[in-house]
Amino acid sequence: MSDDLVLEMRNIRKEFPGVVANDGVSFDVRRGEVHALLGENGAGKSTLMNILYGLYRPDGGEIRLAGKSVSFSSAREAIQSGIGMVHQHFMLVPVMTVAENVVLGSEPRSGVLLDERVAEKRVADMAKTFRFAVDPGARIEDITVGQQQRVEIMKALYRNADILILDEPTAVLTPQEASDLFEILRTLQREGLSIIFISHKLNEVLEIADRITVLRRGKTIETVPSKGATEASLARAMVGRDVLLRVDKEPAQPTDVLLEVRDLHVRDDRGIEKVRGVSFDVRAGEIVGIAGVDGNGQTELIDALAGLQKIESGTVKIAGHALTHASARAALDAGIGHIPEDRQRRGLVLEFSIAENIALHDYANPPDAKWGWLFPKRMVQRARTLILEFDVRGGGPFTRAGGLSGGNQQKLVAAREIARDPSVLIAAQPTRGLDVGAIEYLHRRLVAERDEGRAILLVSLELEEILSLSDRILVIYEGQIVGEHTGDITEEEIGLEMLGGRETAAA
Amino acid sequence: MTDPGPSASPEQAAAAGTLAARIALKQRAGGILVPVVTVVFALVMSGIVLAATQHSVHTALVAFQEIFDGAGLNWIFHPTTNLIDISAYNLSQTLLQTTTLILTGLSVAFAFRCGMFNIGGQGQYFVGLVVANWLGVDFAGMNPFAHILLCIVAGTLAAAAWAGIAGVLKATVGAHEVISTIMLNWIAFWVASWLFGAGGPLQNSTQPTVPVSNQVSSSARLPDFWGAQGFQGVHVGLFIALAAVVVFWVLLNRTTLGYEVRAVGFNPDAAAYGGINVKKNLVRAMAISGAFAGLAGALDMLGGTTNYQFGQLDIPFSQVGFIGIAVALLGRNTALGTLFGALLFGSLLYGSFHGLGSSAVIQPELAGNLTYIIQGLIVLFIGADVLILYVWNSRKKLRRPPANPAQPAKATAA
Numbered sequence: 001m002s003d004d005l006v007l008e009m010r011n012i013r014k015e016f017p018g019v020v021a022n023d024g025v026s027f028d029v030r031r032g033e034v035h036a037l038l039g040e041n042g043a044g045k046s047t048l049m050n051i052l053y054g055l056y057r058p059d060g061g062e063i064r065l066a067g068k069s070v071s072f073s074s075a076r077e078a079i080q081s082g083i084g085m086v087h088q089h090f091m092l093v094p095v096m097t098v099a100e101n102v103v104l105g106s107e108p109r110s111g112v113l114l115d116e117r118v119a120e121k122r123v124a125d126m127a128k129t130f131r132f133a134v135d136p137g138a139r140i141e142d143i144t145v146g147q148q149q150r151v152e153i154m155k156a157l158y159r160n161a162d163i164l165i166l167d168e169p170t171a172v173l174t175p176q177e178a179s180d181l182f183e184i185l186r187t188l189q190r191e192g193l194s195i196i197f198i199s200h201k202l203n204e205v206l207e208i209a210d211r212i213t214v215l216r217r218g219k220t221i222e223t224v225p226s227k228g229a230t231e232a233s234l235a236r237a238m239v240g241r242d243v244l245l246r247v248d249k250e251p252a253q254p255t256d257v258l259l260e261v262r263d264l265h266v267r268d269d270r271g272i273e274k275v276r277g278v279s280f281d282v283r284a285g286e287i288v289g290i291a292g293v294d295g296n297g298q299t300e301l302i303d304a305l306a307g308l309q310k311i312e313s314g315t316v317k318i319a320g321h322a323l324t325h326a327s328a329r330a331a332l333d334a335g336i337g338h339i340p341e342d343r344q345r346r347g348l349v350l351e352f353s354i355a356e357n358i359a360l361h362d363y364a365n366p367p368d369a370k371w372g373w374l375f376p377k378r379m380v381q382r383a384r385t386l387i388l389e390f391d392v393r394g395g396g397p398f399t400r401a402g403g404l405s406g407g408n409q410q411k412l413v414a415a416r417e418i419a420r421d422p423s424v425l426i427a428a429q430p431t432r433g434l435d436v437g438a439i440e441y442l443h444r445r446l447v448a449e450r451d452e453g454r455a456i457l458l459v460s461l462e463l464e465e466i467l468s469l470s471d472r473i474l475v476i477y478e479g480q481i482v483g484e485h486t487g488d489i490t491e492e493e494i495g496l497e498m499l500g501g502r503e504t505a506a507a
Numbered sequence: 508m509t510d511p512g513p514s515a516s517p518e519q520a521a522a523a524g525t526l527a528a529r530i531a532l533k534q535r536a537g538g539i540l541v542p543v544v545t546v547v548f549a550l551v552m553s554g555i556v557l558a559a560t561q562h563s564v565h566t567a568l569v570a571f572q573e574i575f576d577g578a579g580l581n582w583i584f585h586p587t588t589n590l591i592d593i594s595a596y597n598l599s600q601t602l603l604q605t606t607t608l609i610l611t612g613l614s615v616a617f618a619f620r621c622g623m624f625n626i627g628g629q630g631q632y633f634v635g636l637v638v639a640n641w642l643g644v645d646f647a648g649m650n651p652f653a654h655i656l657l658c659i660v661a662g663t664l665a666a667a668a669w670a671g672i673a674g675v676l677k678a679t680v681g682a683h684e685v686i687s688t689i690m691l692n693w694i695a696f697w698v699a700s701w702l703f704g705a706g707g708p709l710q711n712s713t714q715p716t717v718p719v720s721n722q723v724s725s726s727a728r729l730p731d732f733w734g735a736q737g738f739q740g741v742h743v744g745l746f747i748a749l750a751a752v753v754v755f756w757v758l759l760n761r762t763t764l765g766y767e768v769r770a771v772g773f774n775p776d777a778a779a780y781g782g783i784n785v786k787k788n789l790v791r792a793m794a795i796s797g798a799f800a801g802l803a804g805a806l807d808m809l810g811g812t813t814n815y816q817f818g819q820l821d822i823p824f825s826q827v828g829f830i831g832i833a834v835a836l837l838g839r840n841t842a843l844g845t846l847f848g849a850l851l852f853g854s855l856l857y858g859s860f861h862g863l864g865s866s867a868v869i870q871p872e873l874a875g876n877l878t879y880i881i882q883g884l885i886v887l888f889i890g891a892d893v894l895i896l897y898v899w900n901s902r903k904k905l906r907r908p909p910a911n912p913a914q915p916a917k918a919t920a921a
Contacts, residue, residue, distance in 0.1 A: 004635050329782040338780070346780045351773040360770070360781035364763040398817060 004031040005067070006194050007163055009050075012061035012151045014047050020048040022058070023218040029163065034185060034195045036209035036226070037411045038202075040238055041423040044218040045198050049165050052196075054078035084156025085165040086454030088172075090148050098147075099136040102154045108328040123495035126154055130187050150184065165196045166187065170204055171433075175463055175495040177453050182208050200238070200435055202231040203464075208349070208421060214238055239437050249447045250469035254283035254380045256319075258335075258455035259305070259424045263339050264314035266297070266304040273312070276479035282424065282455040287446065289470030297479035298459050299341065302428050305457075306338045307331030317483075319423045332361050337422030339413050340460070341429040343406075347413040350402030354392070355383035355402045358416050366390050390415035390443070407438030413452045414442060425449060443469060463491050463498075534813065542837050542844070542889075546851065549885040554881055561869065570869055570877070577862020581893045591733035599733060599741045605853030609748040610803035611831025612849050616840040618684070618758060621792035622772035626797035627670055627688025629828025631797040634669045635662040636806025637699050637803070639727075640720050641709055644807060650851050654727045659747075659805045665795040666801020669695065674793030678786035684793065693826075700921030729810035737827035741811030749846075751799060756842035758795075770790050800828060810894075830856070833886045855882060 013353045022044045025341040039045045050056045052063065054072030063070050067080055072078045075085075080176045092101050095158040107328075108118040123136040126358040132150045136378040140148060145235040149169060156164055170178045185195055185208060199205050205212055206226050214221040221237045234244040258283040266275035274297040282288045292298055303309035305316060316323045318334040326334070340346040348357050359368045359379045367378045383397035394404045401409060409431065417425065427446060431439040446469060450456050460466050466473060467489075475483035475497040483497045549569075575581060579597025587595050610626045618625035639662040646654055673691060676682035702709040704718045711719045734740020745907035759765035770778040771788045779785050807827075834852050838844025859881055863874035 306780070327782075327784075328779060330783075332782050340780060345774070346776045348771050349777045352770070356766070359766075363766045363781075369763045369766075374763060374766060378763075385606045409678070457730050 006031050006065065008062075009052065010062045010063040010064070012048060012051060013059045014056060015043075015050060015059050022051070022061075024061070025215065025218065026222050027213050027220065027223070029194045030210075031194055032189055032192050033210040033477075033488070034189055034197055034208050036197045036205040036212045037215065037236060038199060038205055038212055038234060039215035039439065040200060041219075041433060043215040043238075043337045043436075045215055046167065047218075048215070049085065049167065049196065049198060052078065053165065054085060062264065078435050079159050079161070079438070080493070082160060082162045083165065084159060084161025084163070085151040086149065086156060086167065087210065088167045088169075090152055090291065093149060094139070094141040096140060097136065098134055098138050098140065098143070098151050098154075100135075100153055101140055102126075102158050104155075106461065113265075117313050122158070122309050122346060123154065126157060130154075130157070130184060132458040133186065137450065144177070145172050146180060149173070150471065152186075153184070155434070160193070164194065165198070167198045168200075169322060170201065172201070172294065172461075174498060175491050176499065178436070194397045201295075201435075202234050205234065206231065216240060228439045231309055235436050238435070243359070243436050243440055247443045247447060248468075250451070251484070252286040252450065254286040254471070255453070256284050257281045258284050258319050260315075260317040261305070261359050262305065262315045262317075264316065266300040266309055267312055267487060268300050268309075274479050275304065277314070278479070278481055279314075280474055280475070280481060280484075284423070284453045284455050286471045287450050287456040287458055287469055289466035289473045289475055291460070291463060291466045291473055291494055291498055292476035294334060294461050296476050298476060300430070300479075301455075301476070302338070302341070302426055302459055305424075305426060306336055306340075321505065327481070332420075335423035337417035337454075338423070338425070338427040339410075339418055339427045339430050343409050344402075348401045348409060352401055353383075353398050353414060354395060354399040354401055355389065357412060358383045358386055358419075361420060362401075386415040386419055390445075407434045407441075410434060410438065410442065414445060416447070422454065424457065425453045426457045426459070429461065430458070431460075431462070431465060463494060467491065467494075508546060514739075517570070521610065529621045530883040531757035534665050538708075539706070539732035540806070542839065542848075545837065546885065549881070549888040551879040552884050553877075556884075557877065560873070560877075563826075565870065570863060573862040574855070574858040574881075575862070576858075577860075578858025580854060580858070584699040585877035588733070590733060590738050597857070598739065600808070600861070601738070601853050601857045602741050602745055605849050606745045606748045606855045607803045607807055607827045608834050608849035608853050608856075609846060610751055610799050610806070611750055611827050611846040612834030612838060614799035614803070614828075615835035616838065616842075616845050617755065617759075617768075618792060618796035618842045619797060619835060620772045621682045621768045621788060621796075622775065623674075623789065623793060625670065625673070625688055625793065626685055626832065627673060627691050627797070627828070628831045629802040630688070630701075631800035632804040632807075632828045633667040633695040633699045634666040634797075634800030636703055636808045637709070638662040638801075640723060643723035643727035644662040644709070647726060649726050649842040651726045651728075654724070655729060655809060657893070658727050658809055659802065661880065662805030663798045663801045666804065667798040670797020670800070671790055674790035678789045678792070688807060698744045716756075721808055727809055729806065731810075742806070744806035747802070748805060749764045752842045752846050755799075759842075764791070766852070803827065833889055838887045847901075852882075852885075855885070 004394060005028050006361060009025065009027045012025045013024045013321070019170045025044060025048055027037070027048065030031060037045045037048070047056065054077050055076045057073065058253045070081060072081070074449070096104070097117070100114070100206050102123045102340065103119045108115045108122070120136045126132070127134050127136060133148050134143065134154070135151050138374070140151065140260070149172070153164065169181060188195065190295065197205070197209060199482065206229060209226045211223060212226050212229060213223040214234065214236065216238060227447070232242070258292045262279050264275055264278045268274045276297070278297075278301060278421050280288070290301070291297060300309055304311050307323070307328040307330055310465050316326070318336060321334055323331060323334050344350060353377070356379065359382075360363070362368055367382070368375060380397040390411050392404070392415060400411060404412065414430070430446065434442070446456060447459070458469055471486070473489070473494065474481050475494060477498060482500070483494070485494070555633070556569065557570050558564045561567060563836045576594065577597060578601045579594050579599070582594040582598040585594070590596055590599060593905045611632060612633065614628045615625055639658040642658045642661055643654070646657065649657070650821065669691065670688070671686045673687040676687050677684050701707050703775055703852035704710060709720050711717060711721050729742040729744050731740030731742050758767060767778065767783045767788050770781060770783055776784050778788070834848040835845055837851070838846070859877070863869055863877055869877065884919050
């Protein structure tokens with residue numbers, strides 16, 4: 001690898017009303033290197049990349065591509081200059097084929113029509129060169145998330161990108177898919193592509209990156225070679241203090257069964273049976289983790305337990321009381337606390353104040369209300385107490401929840417759910433998209449609530465989180481529990497089960 | 508971590524799924540400034556239209572003066588309680604118009620706050636009119652207080668039930684309220700036309716050839732609090748409308764019902780997760796929305812002087828339900844905002860028709876259309892307040908670059 005700089009960003013500054021998102025950030029990328037951009041949420045990684053991709057205009061600073069100063073006023077110009085970006089949320093047309101999606105916007109034509117054959121051939125060639133293992137004729141909706149991501153990468157390559165930006169690419173992948181992705185990235189690297197890898201996961205950054213730039217609060221903290229860096233040193237640079245990366249916990253002391261699920265069947269909104277005969281118990285004082293690839297029935301399982309989705313058949317008992325065909329209200333009253341997987345879509349009314357959000361379950365009960373009459377002052381008072389107890393920062397009781405950072409929004413949700421003193425606490429993706437500091441806080445809190453004697457059901461797509469928090473692990477695959485583990489087990493073993501490996505092995 | 512991320516607003520935009528929710532969101536973004544700028548823009552634009560068509564800036568200014576005087580707003584320069592005074596009389600007519608618009612505005616605003624776009628205010632208003640007329644005629648000779656109460660309550664409840672149909676359709680089969688309320692408007696319109704039309708059950712019994720309703724019996728008429736012999740006075744319905752503004756605010760901000768309505772309006776998913784019955788709220792909010800419009804209809808029917816009638820001729824020309832949409836949007840779906848919006852549109856409606864209609868400077872045959880142009884421009888600019896916000900924001904953006912001019916300049920040079 002040479003010191004041949006393909007990209008330099010110098011003293012980039014970008015302000016939004018009330019926030020300096022990038023404050024003199026400098027960053028450069030060499031030809032053929034994987035350069036990781038590491039930082040907490042709100043550190044300014046996305047802003048910096050959106051500037052590079054022409055989506056934002058910087059308020060100050062300079063961007064140089066291969067030594068030449070450039071300024072983009074649209075993503076189109078950035079693409080023409082050889083920059084490609086794979087967003088966290090894919091921008092693919094589900095009903096179209098892989099090839100059609102790849103060429104979309106710069107299609108080979110015969111007359112006015114798309115030349116399907118040429119398109120497929122070109123995409124097939126590309127897939128072969130870079131070993132993408134994707135069928136160009138397959139429809140997007142029929143392929144896996146990992147393959148969809150490769151289609152996004154191919155889209156960028158098809159437009160002759162030589163700098164590829166990947167925004168949190170592993171967030172949606174299983175461990176196996178992630179290592180496949182890393183294989184592909186190394187191939188691209190050998191072909192001379194430069195890759196900017198945005199992440200807040202320390203272990204992957206160390207695995208894939210050549211150099212790592214850490215951002216904190218809109219400023220560049222350091223750029224270091226990944227050789228010699230450690231998770232602890234990177235975490236310290238990200239957060240600005242020492243961080244406890246492992247969860248400290250005593251062995252569980254499980255007692256009574258608080259959540260009992262028997263032969264549960266649940267259909268999703270489209271009528272497809274997503275939970276197919278699930279049975280398990282969660283006892284007071286233990287954390288049971290459910291591991292699985294996204295879309296294997298976790299969402300429907302949680303929704304059924306929380307009374308948000310109809311139970312097709314089977315029983316759910318909370319502290320001994322049956323909860324069949326329940327409503328959300330009935331589940332809440334029976335003692336379910338629920339940190340939902342999507343805090344912005346479901347966990348919070350973003351336009352409501354913190355106080356109003358705290359009251360979301362109990363707005364109609366004393367002390368918040370009596371006979372249909374609200375007592376806003378009491379709501380505010382309760383919010384004040386919880387804001388202090390759960391260390392929600394960024395505002396007071398009257399602050400709009402939408403104005404809080406992701407971590408504080410999640411603390412707000414956790415505060416509300418835990419303050420109701422639930423016997424069963426469902427935590428779905430409790431740390432998704434959060435930074436190291438907030439993750440540390442929530443993990444400690446979950447363990448503390450376990451020790452308080454609650455039954456905790458943890459559902460997460462982050463295997464590492466499941467492994468470090470759970471006292472018992474259930475693996476869900478296509479709506480069924482395919483494995484249960486209490487002792488030591490590696491990520492790889494569980495990962496195999498998550499993909500239905502046991503079934504395949506038995507067949 | 509404590510920084511409020513700049514990404515907050517796109518996230519909200521994504522969360523706000525429905526048309527109504529999106530509009531409500533954009534409305535919240537601009538504070539009180541945007542509605543004021545909207546009105547000023549619209550007035551300036553209409554001034555330009557006036558000046559251009561009349562080839563005279565002076566005429567345009569005179570026309571504005573005439574609208575102002577026509578609405579009786581010049582009353583504040585020499586206030587008098589004597590209704591025979593021209594400015595006092597004009598003001599009283601403006602207040603009558605405002606009374607109706609406050610209520611139809613609140614109707615639209617309430618549905619908006621629950622994330623629904625009620626375009627059915629007009630039909631709900633008709634239902635209130637018809638029911639109040641029927642009971643007001645048929646129960647002649649009742650105790651006046653009881654009779655008025657009966658007519659108002661029945662008219663309001665009937666309109667609530669009428670709007671509730673759209674709510675039930677949305678909650679059960681997912682029919683969009685914009686479509687169903689428009690269809691309900693036409694049903695209400697034709698039913699009312701038939702009821703009051705020749706041979707219809709509610710047609711005036713003494714004039715079998717004229718398509719008008721019977722007059723409401725004197726026991727059901729709302730008393731005037733400001734009036735003069737032989738003139739149409741201002742009836743106590745104005746106070747009922749003002750009370751409705753207070754009820755609207757209290758209902759939304761001080762009751763659990765209002766909490767549910769707002770939660771569903773902002774984010775139905777989160778509301779359901781919170782244990783709120785979303786479907787029940789859609790139906791209930793639509794019914795309450797309809798109740799406000801129905802109350803407007805009932806008050807219009809019961810309040811008024813001896814020659815105040817609603818016949819087939821009046822119904823096709825009534826637009827108060829639709830103007831209520833503009834009132835609510837201009838008032839940002841708040842109680843106080845709707846009150847001011849209603850006052851503005853009330854003044855404009857009466858003032859432009861009346862002031863320009865008898866104008867000495869503008870040809871009478873043009874005056875009526877100019878009125879529509881001015882009203883249209885205001886509605887247009889309200890619809891475009893997103894645009895105004897955009898212009899406002901980009902003006903701020905334009906101002907910023909000079910703070911850092913040196914670096915980009917150097918960059919291009921290099």
